Amino acid sequence: MESKGGLGGQTPLSWAAESGHEAVVKLLLEKGAELDSKDNNSRTPLSWAARGGHKAVTKLLLEKGADVKSKDGVCQTPLSWATRGEHEALVKKLLEKRADVESKGGQTPLSWATERGHEAVMKLLLEKGAELDSRDSDSRAPLSWAAERGHEAAVKLLLEKGAELDSKDNDSRTPLSWAVEDGHEAVVKLLLERGADVKSKDNVDQTPLSRAARGKYEAVARLLLEKDAEKLLRRKGREGATNCLLLF
Numbered sequence: 292m293e294s295k296g297g298l299g300g301q302t303p304l305s306w307a308a309e310s311g312h313e314a315v316v317k318l319l320l321e322k323g324a325e326l327d328s329k330d331n332n333s334r335t336p337l338s339w340a341a342r343g344g345h346k347a348v349t350k351l352l353l354e355k356g357a358d359v360k361s362k363d364g365v366c367q368t369p370l371s372w373a374t375r376g377e378h379e380a381l382v383k384k385l386l387e388k389r390a391d392v393e394s395k396g397g398q399t400p401l402s403w404a405t406e407r408g409h410e411a412v413m414k415l416l417l418e419k420g421a422e423l424d425s426r427d428s429d430s431r432a433p434l435s436w437a438a439e440r441g442h443e444a445a446v447k448l449l450l451e452k453g454a455e456l457d458s459k460d461n462d463s464r465t466p467l468s469w470a471v472e473d474g475h476e477a478v479v480k481l482l483l484e485r486g487a488d489v490k491s492k493d494n495v496d497q498t499p500l501s502r503a504a505r506g507k508y509e510a511v512a513r514l515l516l517e518k519d520a521e522k523l524l525r526r527k528g529r530e531g532a533t534n535c536l537l538l539f
Contacts, residue, residue: 305334309339313351320351326352326355333361335357337353346380350384360394370400371403373385392419392421398428399427399433400416401423402425408440410448423452429461429462435466443477446482467483468499471500472506476511500519
């Protein structure tokens with residue numbers, strides 16, 4: 292019943308859960324299979340079912356009392372796997388069972404949802420109290436992931452919720468820097484409109500403009516230059532006004 296096969300050390304219940312075989316899962320549980328058996332990566336049948344997006348199997352395991360907060364060898368929970376797979380219905384079900392919205396394993400569930408641009412899942416997680424600026428192991432916030440992937444709607448949602456505009460990761464890169472990296476013009480424009488720091492430098496002294504030039508993104512470079520010029524003119528205008536006041 293609990294024999295582990297293959298290099299991963301999965302039990303029959305894990306194999307059935309991963310494959311989404313509801314009838315086999317039910318049979319094994321009726322015969323006394325260990326509900327939260329762990330393989331060599333400390334992954335449970337519930338995590339395998341969530342990872343595969345198997346609604347019926349996930350529901351069955353939860354009804355039997357499977358541990359919704361179990362973490363595998365890379366600190367991923369069933370919620371993490373459901374989020375990574377963009378399985379909205381499973382995310383909702385796991386949250387109803389009080390899954391930990393801040394479970395970290397490199398990235399939080401919100402970071403995974405944001406990276407994939409899945410707004411519905413993002414909203415579910417935020418409604419349950421997910422930390423807006425939660426950091427992963429590289430100190431990247433969800434906004435940076437959304438910006439890098441070019442998910443304009445996700446970026447807008449995070450900004451509307453109050454996400455930190457110029458958050459820096461371990462390489463001192465901001466969301467704007469990541470958006471520029473792959474020439475995401477719409478996202479760059481949105482960040483600039485919100486006041487993103489156009490002159491921020493990362494650990495290798497690269498500015499957003501440097502990265503735009505290196506990537507040959509002319510439209511993005513133009514946006515950055517225009518915003519820089521606009522800020523310069525505003526600053527000179529303020530200085531001029533100050534000088535005039537000093538004359539009196």
